[in-house]
Amino acid sequence: MALLLGLLAMVFVAVDLLPGDAALATGERGAGAGEVARRRAELGLDRPVLERFWEWMTGLGRGDLGVSARGVPVLELVGGAFPNTLLLGGVALVLTGAGAVVLGGWAAVRAGGVVDRIVSGAATVVLALPEFVVAVVLVLVFALWTGWLPAVTIAGADGRPASWDMLVLPVLALTIPQIGWNVRIVRAALADEAREPHVEAAVLDGLSPHRVLLRHVLPGALPAIVTGLATSTGVLLGGAVAVEVVFNYPGIGSVLASAVADRDAPLIAGVTALAGAAITLVLLSADLVRDALSGGRR
Known part of the structure; x- marks a missing residue:
């Protein structure tokens, strides 16, 4: 809480x-000194x-x-x-979790092999890519060169994206870098869990690698995986600012960009406060889930 207050x-x-x-910034062009x-x-x-900050805080x-x-x-x-923005970030978070578990598990089953090296290397590369760079590349490939997907988002009468395909590129722009980060977390968590005695016993019993992974390794690695996904929430919301501007997406990123141009401190602070509250809620939920999963093992 103190950190959020300091940030505001x-x-x-x-x-x-x-x-x-x-x-x-918001006055009429050419207004005189008296009007300003x-x-x-x-x-x-x-x-x-x-x-002014104290007055805003009392209202908060x-x-x-x-x-x-x-x-x-x-x-x-x-x-x-x-x-x-919650829709955009939520879909990106779900895809990030699913992609990271699948790719991290695939690499873990083939530890030290070609697949493991390719997945780990690709994860490192995409992790280093900023979201706006990924967004520009996606627009070039899937909108300008192939014409498969729209390059910008058009809002409907309800303020939401007019069609589902307008979500695809923004979601991918957020998901790809975070999959890179979370694949590394999943791979490391699975490797740590694979060294546990009960997992080694399952291997000695002759169980298949996939069954060992799903039944004995993955459940123990879930607390670390959930924590990694929770930390991605803040990055996803931060990345959404740049991605929403690139795709003209009607979210808080576009609102924040306009607020900065208008030098609008209350609006910028309001966006910051809501984003901070959402991130705090996700982190708290992740802690509860992690404690529940860890308690289940005990």
């Missing part, structure tokens, strides 16, 4: 240090930054995220976009 305070200070302010001064007073920009305790520089309640702006 830094948001207000950082925005205050940027060139320009919300009065200039009136606009600054209206937005409270004539007061010290820490005073009541569930009020304040009003954006354009006069729209922050909760309304974020509430409309956040479900889209």
